[in-house]
Amino acid sequence: MAQALQLSSDRYCPLDNEPYMSEGQLTYFKSKLMQRKDDLxxxxxxxxxKIKTLEGAQADILDRSNAYIDLELEVKSFERHSDMIVQVDHALARIDDGSFGYCELTGDEIGLRRLEAIPFATMSIKALEEFETAQGSMFVLRRTLYS
Incomplete structure (x- = not known):
C-alpha cells in the first residue's frame, strides 16, 4: 500500500512506506522553512x-488617529512576523539536532500533513489537544480559587 502523499513540491513526494523524517523529507522541510523565513x-x-514613512504630525485629529491606528497595525504585524521567524529558526535547529518532526511533549510523530500545513509545529495534534484541555482546566481551577 505505497500510496503517495502529495506535498506542495512537484519534485518530491514522500511515500507512505518511506521512513519517517528520511533525508528527503528533512531536505524538503528545510527548504520549505527557509522559503518561509525569506518571506517573513x-x-x-x-x-x-511603512513604520518609518507613517507621518506622526497630522494637524487634523482624525488623521492623527488614523495614523496611530495604522502604526499600531504595522507594529503588530512586525511583532507577529518576528515571532514566526523565531519559530522557524527553532524548527531549523530541530532539523540539525535530529528532533524535527517529533512532538516536544510526547516524542510521538507530528505527522507529514501537519508539518506540511505548519512546518514549525512542535506538538502533535493529540498532545496539543491534551495541552489545551489542561490549560482550560487550570483556568477553571484558578477562576474558582480566586473568585
Whole structure:
C-alpha cells in the first residue's frame, strides 16, 4: 500500500512506506522553512519601511488617529512576523539536532500533513489537544480559587 502523499513540491513526494523524517523529507522541510523565513524577512522589511514613512504630525485629529491606528497595525504585524521567524529558526535547529518532526511533549510523530500545513509545529495534534484541555482546566481551577 505505497500510496503517495502529495506535498506542495512537484519534485518530491514522500511515500507512505518511506521512513519517517528520511533525508528527503528533512531536505524538503528545510527548504520549505527557509522559503518561509525569506518571506517573513521580506514582510518585516516592508513593515519597517511603512513604520518609518507613517507621518506622526497630522494637524487634523482624525488623521492623527488614523495614523496611530495604522502604526499600531504595522507594529503588530512586525511583532507577529518576528515571532514566526523565531519559530522557524527553532524548527531549523530541530532539523540539525535530529528532533524535527517529533512532538516536544510526547516524542510521538507530528505527522507529514501537519508539518506540511505548519512546518514549525512542535506538538502533535493529540498532545496539543491534551495541552489545551489542561490549560482550560487550570483556568477553571484558578477562576474558582480566586473568585
Amino acid at each position: 524577512s521580506n514582510r518585516i522589511a516592508q513593515s519597517i519601511k
